[in-house]
Amino acid sequence: MQITTLIKQFFALVEPSLPNEWEVEDSLLPLANQQERIQNIILAQVPVIWPVSNALCFTFLTRFEEILPLVESGFLAEWVKELLDHYEKGGLQAAQSCISRIPYFISHLQGKRGLNFEEAKGRLQPYINGLAGREILLLPAENLYTNTSAIFVPQELRLCADREQCFLLYKFMVSFQWASIKLKTLAIKESSDLAFATHPLDTFFASFRDNILGSRLYHFCETIRITHFLDQELPGLMRQVKTLLPAFLPDLNTRAECSTVTELLQNMFFVRLEHNVSSKTIALVKQWLSTCKENTADFTVSKKAAKAIYPLFKEETLYQLLGMPLFFQGELRLDAVVAAVLEKRKQDKKHFLDAFSTLLLQLPDTVTFSSENASDEPQSPPSHSADQARIVIGNKNNENQPHLSEPVYIQINNQEIKLTDELASLAQDIIDDLGYLPEHYVSSAAGQAGQSRGAPDLYPAAQGAGIIAPVVYDEWDYRRKGFRKNWCVVVEKQIEPVQSTFIADTLKKYRGQIARLRYQFEVMQTSEHFIRRQRDGDDIDFDALVESLADALAGYPPSDRLFIRLLRDQRDIAVLFLVDMSNSTAGWVGKSIKEALVLLSEAMEMLDDRYGIYGFSGMRRLRCEIFPIKTIEEQYDTTVQQKITGIGPREYTRMAPAIRHMNALFADIEAKLKLLIILSDGKPEDYDDYKGKYAIEDTRQALLEAKSQGVHPFCITIDRHAQTYMAHMYGPANYIFVNDVVRLPSLVPEIYKVLTT
């Protein structure tokens, strides 16, 4: 294709946009000399990228030569997906760096790839939680380290090509870091002083002439201790690691017989050692290392060992002996540990204060709080004994673990206050950390409680109910068969209750119908009935018995269905009605929808089914609005009626985020049958590019998500004719179209009845 044809094609692809012609020509130039097949493959991606970003599309074309290998290897579509993800996360710059990393991407896809942390996280996170018995967050970072409350793991692992091996290495790295947390390699035990700035190990390392070497030596001794612990604790893992390790540690002496990873590491060290020093020194080092491996050893042993080994060697020798840090050891980030510990103390204190002051507030007024104690921090840090709160330690009522004792009472002003389970474990956490429970925690909590008592309630329950912070949802882009991450922002907005004669008029207009509906719905609720002629049941069905005796006498085979059984159907239904409030519903359609809601609510009152009503509208992806008209817990009352009256046409119909929001609401609702009924008047559409196939596919995707979550969606569409897209979007038998608006009010309750019986 000549450049002119290319330009023509390009304009056809990006219609209706009209980009600058010279810009198009510039970016298409590199493509002009290529074979037509390649040109077509490249151009096929233009409609995918163009709507996301025009600039990105031009960059894509200008850097065509770098992209060429992808065309050859057939991974272009895959890569474009990743490119768009990068663009949406980090803008054009991130996308450009994604282009630079193409060679890696190809080898990645061809199997010569390492492993991404994100890919491994799904398996690793629960694994480490299980190991630790609590949540230890795994977070991506440049290098491996831990701050004792989370483990930071390298983003990508490319130590070996095989993905399973990479995963094993990841697993070993996090297991090693977990063990170092468990064995308290970096624990701050000695300093129970509340405001410290440096880690005690910092002071310890500073006591060496070369503090870096000191820390390396300490870390080496700890590594021996940790691997030894892991050898015992996780023998399966360590056996696998042992076979893998020599590939990454070139100077490991693989010929020597080693049964464990610890021996392997020690062996590596001793082989280096033998070239350098006397056998007496070797014996001494060996002895220290085996002390580190004793089961009773803790980190102080490693400290002593480091202190003892250090002077045995020249510093250059020691550097040689220790070699490069091992990949699984991770960095000793003492500053991060200090920050994490201080943060945890702050959190613990805050939680304790909140929980304890809440507890105090619930107590009768007899407990007096002196406001003198109310200062949050003591003026000067008192000594530990003076600041120690009086607590009564008792056996937690746990027959199986009688050795576990937790604080049960705290004494304030000679009164014993019994702690809740939550508080007891919080107090225990603090005692574990500091060694005691500071008195000023208790007095501050008492102060907080004293101040709050009698003060007006700052957050009355009614206020703010229903208004939640904006929620972000993904959006499905069918062109790239992937989600646009965090694309739509959904806000719940209150609808203003409106007083008018609408409700009264509606009730009057449909009074006959309402009475009939209420009766019909009431019948639906009756959930107990007898079924006769059963083989087995609570009582004898005498009609059947008489018949069977008569049959037997007459020589016919008698029936064995002689019992009555009481059948109870439990209606456990939760339903959300999602109402289109777009501009197109103005006029008759809107009024009919409102009337339908009134009729439905009137009828629903006869049932125990829980139901909620929400409206939706909005403009563009950053302002999708949801209007709660009746939440699922709310009673149908005048406020709800007035809110229904307040429903009016607003902006556009971006349906999918609203559906996703309903899905999120359903996640918190427990019911046997979850039903989502959508009332709309046509195709989903928004002010931006959200229209046509894109909008239909996104809506379809959101409905599929609902189904996978166990929610049955059903759509009632008001339109003149049935449209072909409906079956595709909603799924066959999941929708009904109503062409006569006037019938809508009576139809909606009917449909509900049919759906749930």
Place this chain on the structure above:
Amino acid sequence: MADKNTKIEEHIIVDEPYYLQTAEEVNVAMAAYTIGAPLLLKGPTGCGKTRFMQYLAWKLQRPLITVSCHDDLSTSDLVGRYLIRGGEAVWNDGPLTLAVRKGAICYLDEIVEARKDTTVVIHPLADDRRELPVEKKGELIMAPPEFMLAVSYNPGYQSVLKDLKTSTRQRFIALSFDYPSIEQEVKIVQKEGNVDIELAGSLVKLAHMTRGLKDSGLVEGASTRLLIQAGQLVAQGIPIHLACRVAIVEPLTDDHELMSALDEMVSSLW
């Protein structure tokens, strides 16, 4: 009725069931039996509630009638009903009535699963009246001193809908069961699973890891029962990784990621 009389004998437990006492529960239960109070056993699944009842029945030398409750269990299923035999209506005692008549121990397992109206029939039995009205026959059966009622439920996973009624709860001596301590659990797995102490120890370690996953999406961690089954499989010659997969990992979850995380734990331990 003749065949009924022989049936009760089948409920007598002849051999001593293996049960490792964790605290004072046996003494408490014996005392409750003496004073004629019913028992309520709480605790997670597979932690030994049923085994405890078997042990108690053996110790008291009373027949044990166990009813596993389900949401279709009706009052007639417990008390009894008329059946038609050869054109005649014959009364047939339910398990509860049978236990009351014979002075046996009636154990209603997972009582909250039964419909609420059903549980009300045990009320007169569970207080000092100790009587069972059989409405359909117009009979009131007084429970002999040997009769004992015991119910169990798992407060952990049932939804709020399935809580025990207060009026029901407040009739029982309640014993709370939990997984045994590490040493005791190792002993139990070793004995019941027929494995060596080392394997038992690792199995218990695995169980503790899975129990730590409660906040990560696992409803409940591996029960002692699962550990025993895994041990028994190993004793039958099934390789340990496979045994753990089929006896622990697969029964615990269907979630793909959790399953692979559990697999990783297994492969770390062995």
